């Protein structure tokens with residue numbers, strides 16, 4: 009018997025958590041936060057500890073597994089993680105401990121959790137590093153495997169749960185990038201082998217299931233960035249904002265800057281955290297990355313230096329009050345810069361490149377508008393949306409379904425309109441609603457025969 013229970017990530021983007029039942033064993037996949045709610049919650053608190061777990065659940069910041077744990081917690085054999093975005097892992101230090109089972113993920117993902125555990129002063133989780141391409145036996149009848157996939161953070165994977173009924177694949181989040189600028193392309197060979205062994209079900213990211221066509225490669229963004237940086241240059245200081253966990257993007261910006269003889273500075277606490285984790289897990293070389301400035305005095309000092317040398321620097325920083333649902337930062341660098349909180353006034357001598365996209369929630373739009381007005385009034389040169397998504401589009405999803413030929417398809421990560429778009433496109437491939445394609449919402453469960 010295979011049963012899927014949705015805790016989070018099906019009604020809206022964020023707070024991902026799913027339980028996969030294989031007879032009497034249960035595997036939990038992902039345990040994340042609703043990042044929008046997390047930002048609100050963090051705004052009221054200077055420090056979140058594991059003691060806050062109940063409040064986090066009550067405020068819908070993390071999934072509510074209270075009844076599930078009480079009734080079926082003992083059956084949980086492993087918690088397996090796809091990648092290190094906060095809407096997939098942030099709840100781990102708060103919810104995972106009580107299950108007394110291994111927490112399995114790739115080295116980069118676990119390094120981020122280790123950092124987070126230190127922040128909430130938790131020591132006791134059993135973290136099991138599993139490289140992509142490797143398997144781990146969690147019970148007599150179940151093995152889990154992480155298969156290499158591309159996304160917008162290093163070391164991302166699709167989880168394959170191998171059972172006597174065939175494999176259950178949990179694919180949250182992914183894109184098919186055949187020319188990635190960091191890491192390897194998706195492990196198509198392994199997907200073919202798993203298909204040959206039989207795929208019972210595929211649970212898949214639907215974030216862009218309503219977008220026609222394909223999602224472009226990160227190598228395209230690299231070309232776009234190089235072009236925009238060169239066009240913008242003149243004698244301007246360039247500020248580039250991007251996602252702090254997007255290590256490939258950051259690496260590309262540094263390499264492009266070096267090519268055009270610009271020095272690079274990186275600002276921001278979250279930049280520091282994700283970059284350090286990437287260095288520690290040997291994803292990038294220490295020598296490539298300049299030290300990340302975190303403290304205000306340090307940033308002010310460096311900004312003074314930049315101000316005195318116009319046209320010599322590229323500054324990588326975060327803006328994004330709330331962005332893609334996997335990263336929220338209130339009062340990030342660019343926000344503070346435009347509101348006069350640093351010793352640097354933006355002017356027509358500067359350029360700002362947004363290597364990111366604002367997800368159109370009302371709050372994001374309002375914040376972005378405010379920032380835009382502030383930037384325009386300072387006369388700064390602006391380039392927006394130098395970016396491609398980390399999520400596969402409609403045609404990519406069709407490729408994945410064709411490649412894996414799952415018996416059952418369950419769209420996840422999106423919200424009802426995105427999940428419906430997934431169901432709709434699967435019809436072209438012969439899937440039928442309620443027979444082989446299933447609409448599952450948070451709190452619901454479904455047995456897949």
Ligand SMILES: [Zn+2]
Nearest residue numbers: 093159181334
């Ligand atoms: Zn993600």
